[in-house]
Amino acid sequence: MMSLVMTSYFCGGSSCFHVHACQRAPLLYPSHVPVYIICFYKSFAMADFSSSFDMPSASLSENAEAAELQRLIAVEQQKAQFQAQVHNFTDVCWDKCMDKPSSKLDSRTETCLVSCVERFIDTTLTITNRFTQMVQKGAH
Amino acid sequence: MDSFGSDLSSGSSSGKIDPGTIMEQVKVQIAVANAQELLQRMTDKCFKKCIGKPGSTLDNSEQKCIAMCMDRYMDAWNTVSRAYNSRLQRERARI
Numbered sequence: 208m209m210s211l212v213m214t215s216y217f218c219g220g221s222s223c224f225h226v227h228a229c230q231r232a233p234l235l236y237p238s239h240v241p242v243y244i245i246c247f248y249k250s251f252a253m254a255d256f257s258s259s260f261d262m263p264s265a266s267l268s269e270n271a272e273a274a275e276l277q278r279l280i281a282v283e284q285q286k287a288q289f290q291a292q293v294h295n296f297t298d299v300c301w302d303k304c305m306d307k308p309s310s311k312l313d314s315r316t317e318t319c320l321v322s323c324v325e326r327f328i329d330t331t332l333t334i335t336n337r338f339t340q341m342v343q344k345g346a347h
Numbered sequence: 348m349d350s351f352g353s354d355l356s357s358g359s360s361s362g363k364i365d366p367g368t369i370m371e372q373v374k375v376q377i378a379v380a381n382a383q384e385l386l387q388r389m390t391d392k393c394f395k396k397c398i399g400k401p402g403s404t405l406d407n408s409e410q411k412c413i414a415m416c417m418d419r420y421m422d423a424w425n426t427v428s429r430a431y432n433s434r435l436q437r438e439r440a441r442i
Contacts, residue, residue, distance in 0.1 A: 276366045280373065287377050289431070294384050297427045301392055305423065308396055308416040317426055324430040
């Protein structure tokens with residue numbers, strides 16, 4: 208599914224290197240398609256248009272436009288990362304909190320979901336902090 | 348999906364890149380990918396919850412269960428989204 212989206216944009220020309228740059232960064236971008244999409248658009252926005260399309264070298268206004276585009280894309284990237292996290296949390300917390308699907312989300316389940324998100328984040332922070340300590344201690 | 352690609356390339360042939368068009372396309376694609384992710388995970392969860400031993404068709408009870416499960420999953424998604432958002436705001440307020 209991912210390759211369908213990607214190759215339809217960047218086939219041939221100097222833009223091809225952007226494909227490889229985004230595929231090489233699986234650790235930076237979680238395996239979630241919208242974030243990959245943004246990676247490609249960012250590469251596109253940063254591309255040197257003048258060399259690709261035989262235009263006179265980029266003027267000041269074009270640089271400003273590209274910078275603004277990068278900023279807008281960064282905003283969308285943040286939103287996409289937020290949604291990717293919501294998908295992950297919902298996945299985990301559904302298993303923890305939902306018993307039988309009923310006709311309404313009762314308040315007990317809703318409380319469980321909220322607590323689940325909070326505790327999951329707390330767990331992530333605890334693990335990160337303790338791991339950092341372990342690594343620092345191990346370095347001596 | 349391919350139509351988005353051809354739109355982008357046709358825009359560049361005129362020599363001018365319109366940020367507005369690009370941003371619209373970015374947002375649309377993200378929305379589509381988000382919906383695909385949602386459906387994939389929803390299908391996984393609801394299949395596990397609603398289908399016991401797979402038969403030769405989906406019977407009525409299974410269909411009803413799937414419909415309810417879909418609604419509950421989207422409710423859960425919204426609840427989680429709100430919870431995560433408020434946690435992020437709380438963490439930002441602390442900094």
